[in-house]
Amino acid sequence: MEGMPVIKERNLHPQFYRRVKMLPGGEKIEACIQCGTCSGSCPSSHTMDYTPRKLIAMIRAGMEEEVLKSKAIWMCASCYSCKARCPRGIAITDLMYTLKNIAMASGCGHKLAGPVFYGTFNRMVEKEGRINEGKFIVTFTLKTDPFKIIGMAPLGMKMLAKRRLPLKATAIKNKEEFRKILARIREAGI
Amino acid sequence: MAENIGVYVCHCGSNIAAVVDCEKIAQAASEWDNVVIARDYKYMCSDPGQNLIKKDIEEYGLTRVVVASCSPRMHEPTFRKTLEEAGLNGYLLEMANIREHCSWVSKDKEAATEKAIALTRGAVRRVVLHQPIKEREVPVNKATLVVGGGIAGIQAALQIANAGYPVYLVEKKPSIGGHMAQFDKTFPTLDCAACILTPKMVDVDRNQNIKLFTCSEVVEVDGYVGNFKVKVRKKPRYVDEEACTGCGDCESACVMKNRIPSEFEVGLGKRSAVYIPFPQAVPLKAAVDEENCLYLKKGKCKQSCVDACQREAIDFEQREEIVELEVGAIILATGFEIFDPSVGPQWGYGIYDNVITGLQFERITNASGPTGGKVLLKDGSEPKKVAILHCIGSRDENYNKYCSRVCCMSSVKFAHLVKEKTDAEVYEFYIDMRTFGKQYEEFYNRVQEEGVHFIRGKGAEVTEIGGELTVRAEDSLLGVYREIPVDLVILNTALVPCSDSEKVSQIFGVSRAESGFFLESHIKLDPISTTNQGIYLAGCCQSPKDIPDTVAQGSAAAAGALAAIATGKVTTSPISASVNEDICSGCKTCLNMCAYKAITFDENKKVAEINEAVCKGCGTCAATCPSGAITNSHFTTEQIFAQIEGVCENG
């Protein structure tokens, strides 16, 4: 036992709190009363390293690295239960998106499954304009855990048998302009 | 117009002077037209400060005074008195609020000072146009109307009656007692609610000075402080109160026996259509419930109640009557309602049998309640694990923003009662523990020692997992998500304004706060008065409060009413609107605008008329009047424009 962790004030980043407050979902976090309704309503908080409530406390304290490197933000299932129930009207789901945005932009936790999943998805969207579910799952799995493919095979076969896996590629027609627009908006940053 | 004006700039210690340059204001003021003397001083409201004004009035022959200081809400009466003492009419005063409007809301010294100068200049321009006006004295009727027979109303009524003055106590339900009559034990001392309440209820019944109206509602209030005219609708009880002895024979004989959910038992028990609300009811008389009585509803019933009553007290011929009362003061003690947790399905109320409200728990644990005081589940077994959820519907933007104040303590009390009566583990889910009253923290401490689990985190969801009730919450002290299986969930629900509070506020001409509770005159300094002079507030109709605070406010409201009754007269503000008959064209635009019903229409003269005694001087009619025929004294168009021009003029 190493004793209680001590946070050195100089390692905190009050500007991080200020930045988050300016972004979608961050608006009302100063009003949080730390009641935990969000975490209690969250279907995945039991797997989070920090609960949503705690993340808000950490943002307010300025614990930038800890927040951005947390696994919790990738566990959000985007079900908006927390937002619907928050007694202070904080848009917690949007806050989670914002934290993911900052984390992905700064490369934090880039090896976690979450960012890889989202990155893979978005690259496919950027390339084709639409998602081919089967192709996407295979690409993603190969990137993260190639051996898992074998475990996925039975379900894949079933889906195929039920004619629910399209083999034909799906894409939009006007790819050129579409790609340019997305590139343009991504370069604007968050 | 030549007037001699004195301008007095208050430092308010450092409250004003730390941000606003008071000396500079006085200096600037000394240059303005009509100003003969301008001074700044540390505390204008102090005796020396006031003496300074009095001395100047005499020495400089001041005819008008401007005080630049705090809000007129604080000290306008003080300085009016100062002027009166020096022989000037108190309304020849104008105040500039350079504290709340300048120093307290700014850090920029220069800008704050500039604004303070502008406000003071506005006041100087305005005060020139002030007219001396006189406060009016009106005689006071000695009787008081108390609306609501809960503990707040009972306390107020007894206090006034014991001082020897008549009281009319009007209660909507068939019995007085209110919510307190439903409670089991009361924190922090755990005496039983009935034991301390029923003697007071009996006192009300016996007191010669109290005339009690049950099953009654106030439907109309006219008049003004000292002279209210009230109409009370007395609904038929269908039982002759003189004859009824409260024996309960009718109740047992009723065809609908045990078929109607009892309000008193919060739906946990059943009653008859003719019933005595609870054993200690006052008056202890039966009443017929119109909604559920087969005879009254369908005209078809064998009327076994009539046969059962040896005193022949059942009287289906009774009809509603309107009673007219004249009173000098009114005390509103209309109480509260319980938040309905079924609007938030996440708490499982109305979905799972063993999710109950705090009020229902009060009945369950009450010896006279549906389980005879045993803490039991729906199936009759004893719970092994009980969860108590705080803040259900309170401190929540989705429902009610405010803290209901009593729930932390009643939750702790519930925990104690569960512990006392069962071997169950008790889990309290709280956001913040608020146990601020006398002996409250000690009580909390005692219950902690009884082994209750206090979990800091709001119960977010009550669900059923594998056939077991489960509370989901974050234990925020541990920073972990918990699912705690329990047998019984007690939702400690918010106290909310009565559903008819808007109607009541309109009948009595009182305002409501954002929360829906009635608005007091000043939250700190006058929490019992309303903006309608002569109407006072007591208990939870003003805001959620516990029994000690309710009783204190009941007494305070009584003291407020008694002050006027004892002197036999009250002074009313001379600020009121009046109609210039030469201008009024009888367009009737103003008639619906008066919140106090002070405007009537003279069909002969074809002009509007304002009853100055009823008028509160709010100015709505003056603003409305399209022809400019209505003027509000002390707030005339000329005065207001002079002030605006003074404020806006540069330098």
Added chain:
Amino acid sequence: MSKLKLAVYWTAACGGCDVAILDINERILQVDEAAEIVFWPLAADPKYDDVKNMPDDAIDVCLLHGAIRNSENEEMARVLRQKSKVMIAFGSCSAFGGIPGLANFFDKKEIFERVYRESESTAGKAGVYPSPAVIVPEGELTIPEFYDTVLTLDQVVEVDYYVPGCPPAVDTIWTALEAIITGELPLRGTVIAGVKTLCDECSRKKEEKKITEIKRPMEVEIDPERCLLEQGIVCCGPATRGGCGARCTSANMPCRGCYGPTDHSIDQGAKLVSAIASIIDSKDPEEIKKITHLLSDPAGTFYRFSLPGSMLRRKRKEDVS
């Protein structure tokens, strides 16, 4: 006794007031008997220079109708003021700005754009705006300068009496003329018309002022007995000085407000806004919004005749940095 010397002049206005004077019919003979008309461009011959050459105070009474819209209007107002003992602002344009005053919801630039460029009837070389002076081979030509803001007469010169109306009602005119002829003029500054608002003269029944709809006269079958406002028709009567005899409302048309505010109200438009707002029978902000949006041109309705003379005077000018 020598005859009264009378002048009538017309600045920015439609000219209806001139006609209205003639509407007194044969009583004009009485006027003629008592007064000599020394200047009246509509009816008599004297020219500007004749007036300019008169000695000061040569005219006993000048009735000036019309707002001040350009430099010529202003110049003549000043000249006539100098030459007249009594100056009467005659008609709504002169008294409060009147219909020309609605132009104060725009400025000169916007008006020129519309009239000389965007207008559907602009043909040929669009975008040529009038300019006060232009050099042609023959020399310099001038026209009066168009002002940004329409002014009332009393914003330019001192006015002794006001006779409101668009145009003033015959009775109102006669009261004024009679006072002039007999020399029994009231206190200086008096508005020669009623004291109360129009509702006093209007014979319609007033019951309860609560409306849930705002309607235009043609959208509804008007009850000829009942107050128009109570029927949801915006009638300016409650905030408009009476004296006209309620001619419009007795003809089933709402009062449009041409007699201006009473002595006791500062801003007729503002009074109308608060009066209409007061009688809307709803507490729901959305519903209220819906009701008020039924009124298509609130500013033009409430300030139809009184904008230049009101506290607003004109639309706020964009800050020029």
Added chain:
Amino acid sequence: MNFNYYPGCSLHGAAADYRMSINAICRRLKMDLTEIEDWNCCGATAASSENYKMALVLAALNLVKCENESELVVACNACYQRLLNVNSKFKKYPAIKEEITAVLAEFGISGDPEKIKVRHLLEIFLEEVGLEKIKSNIVKPLSELRLIPYYGCMLVRPEGFDDPEQPTALDELLTALGAQVLPFYRKTRCCGNAVMSTNEKTALKMIKEILEEAHFRGGQAIVVTCPVCQLNLDAYQDKVNKEFGTSYNIPVLYFTQAMGLAFGIGPNKLGFDRGIVPREDLLKLIPKIE
């Protein structure tokens, strides 16, 4: 009745049966759903997770393809919420709206997404078609079926046309079809799809809770409004059973399939045979046409 229509990627993939059933019942109800020209992916949760502006652009690009003041009907809950979200975000953050409008303008795209009303297919059936018309098309009332109405999260949260915790639209529709609609408390619990690939255990637990209550209530089938929910509840039942030692076997169908059955449309036309958990047993409970 004619509507702009956004099917979403799934309807061209795993939710082929949803597409088929929509087409079949719309033909029956004489509704024309016109796919908007060259629509693109809504971005799902992925775009928002990486860059919220990218998410808004993806959604906006679809919306501006509709005519001003028109409506866009969306079949998938996730797509619905993404597309719906643009307008509230634009309203709340005018600066973001300005930035995105400017970028689109660079490419000559000028439409205003705020002029388009985004609506879910279920909402259209309830509010535009109306239950009366739906009832009049019923030839085989589903009176033998005990159905679990499952809405999922994104139909009603963070915004939508029904209550965010206990919506009733689907209950009403299924009741109109004659079915026995069971009380279902977890009707808006998340199915866990967004974390299925990254955090399978959590997702399985989420699915299990929904199946658990559906089973406890005695549902013969779960009815869904979203291809994502359908896939999760249907395809992963096996895994849930393995993980938790349960033996759930509850068919999961689209509300449009339920409508199709009631309308007497042949099961094959509704893609009824494409359930991972077989749905065929349900057909035995559908009355035969006389």
